[in-house]
Amino acid sequence: MTRMEPATPPPEPPNTPEPEVYDAEVRPDDVDPDALKVIRRLRRNKHHAYLVGGGVRDLLLGAKPKDFDIATSARPNEVRALFRNCRVIGRRFRLAHILFAGGKIIETATFRRDPTEEDIVEDDESRRRDDVDLLIRHDNVFGEPWEDAMRRDFTINGLFYDSEANTVIDYVGGMRDIRGRVVRTIGQPDVRFREDPVRILRAIKFSARLDLGIDPEVVEAMVAQREELARAARPRLLEEILRLLRGGAAHRSFWLMWELGALGVLMPQLAMHLDDDPPEARLLWGRLDAIDTLKRAGALPTDAVMLAALLLGPIEEAVDGAKDATRAYEALMQEVVDGLAVPRRLKERVRTLVGASRRMRGGKLGALPRREYFDEAATLFGIECHARGERRPDWLDDRPAGEAVARPRTRTRRRRRHPGAE
Ligand code: ATP
Numbered sequence: 001m002t003r004m005e006p007a008t009p010p011p012e013p014p015n016t017p018e019p020e021v022y023d024a025e026v027r028p029d030d031v032d033p034d035a036l037k038v039i040r041r042l043r044r045n046k047h048h049a050y051l052v053g054g055g056v057r058d059l060l061l062g063a064k065p066k067d068f069d070i071a072t073s074a075r076p077n078e079v080r081a082l083f084r085n086c087r088v089i090g091r092r093f094r095l096a097h098i099l100f101a102g103g104k105i106i107e108t109a110t111f112r113r114d115p116t117e118e119d120i121v122e123d124d125e126s127r128r129r130d131d132v133d134l135l136i137r138h139d140n141v142f143g144e145p146w147e148d149a150m151r152r153d154f155t156i157n158g159l160f161y162d163s164e165a166n167t168v169i170d171y172v173g174g175m176r177d178i179r180g181r182v183v184r185t186i187g188q189p190d191v192r193f194r195e196d197p198v199r200i201l202r203a204i205k206f207s208a209r210l211d212l213g214i215d216p217e218v219v220e221a222m223v224a225q226r227e228e229l230a231r232a233a234r235p236r237l238l239e240e241i242l243r244l245l246r247g248g249a250a251h252r253s254f255w256l257m258w259e260l261g262a263l264g265v266l267m268p269q270l271a272m273h274l275d276d277d278p279p280e281a282r283l284l285w286g287r288l289d290a291i292d293t294l295k296r297a298g299a300l301p302t303d304a305v306m307l308a309a310l311l312l313g314p315i316e317e318a319v320d321g322a323k324d325a326t327r328a329y330e331a332l333m334q335e336v337v338d339g340l341a342v343p344r345r346l347k348e349r350v351r352t353l354v355g356a357s358r359r360m361r362g363g364k365l366g367a368l369p370r371r372e373y374f375d376e377a378a379t380l381f382g383i384e385c386h387a388r389g390e391r392r393p394d395w396l397d398d399r400p401a402g403e404a405v406a407r408p409r410t411r412t413r414r415r416r417r418h419p420g421a422e
């Protein structure tokens with residue numbers, strides 16, 4: 001009797017979700033040739049490699065991508081072995097930076113996933129994540145492409161572009177949202193905003209900058225979770241606020257922040273100023289509009305100018321009519337500085353610029369044209385003229401471009417840590 005060979009068991013069903021694959025309407029010319037080179041070399045060496053993140057999103061939306069990031073199955077050391085011009089950076093999660101001419105960096109990261117409970121226990125017993133506290137505190141771990149897509153914040157940011165097949169690989173429903181031009185979280189919005197409240201500001205940034213709608217459930221969660229912003233790292237909050245100012249859609253961004261109540265959490269002084277609605281409050285929208293106009297003209301103001309323009313309303317409200325103007329100013333600024341961890345140099349610069357631009361409004365130029373901050377102060381003053389609909393004095397446009405900034409800088413020596421310890 002011949003025994004039948006036992007049938008080989010069917011392979012385990014893979015629990016890897018199947019992505020949707022779309023033909024991409026992307027012209028290869030629109031993609032950075034150096035990024036394509038990196039992908040080609042990784043693939044020739046049997047690794048998976050895709051373009052990911054903001055670059056893919058912008059390409060698909062018809063916007064100009066700022067930069068292109070790559071996600072790959074290759075580990076950082078394997079990437080380094082393939083590229084001479086490569087630096088591995090990051091202590092917590094290591095990334096490869098591949099350097100090209102002109103200081104261009106192509107960031108190449110290994111696919112990773114959000115850590116599971118086991119990873120965390122393994123990682124560090126004492127730092128275990130409890131159920132109530134969803135704030136991500138743990139380093140990510142290497143993962144599969146679909147896991148790498150799922151850990152990202154919004155569906156429009158979770159797409160992979162396969163530059164060789166010219167296809168988009170979609171594990172997160174991002175293509176539907178690109179077509180519908182809508183910001184939607186990957187997964188439960190409440191959970192994703194509690195994990196990382198900075199995502200609330202990122203949703204605002206993408207909606208404002210790319211003129212996208214926000215899914216109503218996502219809006220609801222942004223409002224419900226806005227207080228969580230107070231728990232985020234303050235330098236990240238300042239950086240995100242500066243990005244909102246720099247993005248070319250400062251007006252829309254801050255309007256959305258105010259409307260959704262995020263401004264009240266991050267900059268209560270500014271939100272109160274708008275809520276109280278003194279006649280000057282609405283000048284803020286004009287100032288932000290001026291910043292957006294300058295950005296479009298390729299003349300984005302410095303961070304200090306933008307921050308000063310943002311705060312000018314509450315500053316003037318506090319200072320004008322105060323018995324002790326200096327004290328009123330300091331008290332207001334200290335709150336802002338504490339809330340957002342504004343570095344001291346930036347804070348001091350704001351003070352200088354506000355003072356100078358107020359003197360310019362008073363028509364007193366005096367020695368200002370000889371100051372190294374003259375150009376910045378003049379920009380702030382120009383923003384103010386725009387907001388108030390006032391005529392720009394002739395000197396503002398006649399001043400030789402860059403005259404003040406071209407002066408040799410007086411270097412401030414760093415104070416020694418141990419004076420006299422020589
Ligand atoms: P931008 O054009 O402003 O650079 P971006 O989408 O590229 O927008 P980055 O901050 O450069 O934003 O991040 C790159 C990618 O990393 C994002 O597209 C997203 O997929 C992911 N990412 C960034 N920040 C987060 C976050 N807080 N939570 C989850 N994923 C994030």
Ligand code: MG
Pocket residue numbers: 053054055066067
């Ligand atoms: Mg980016």
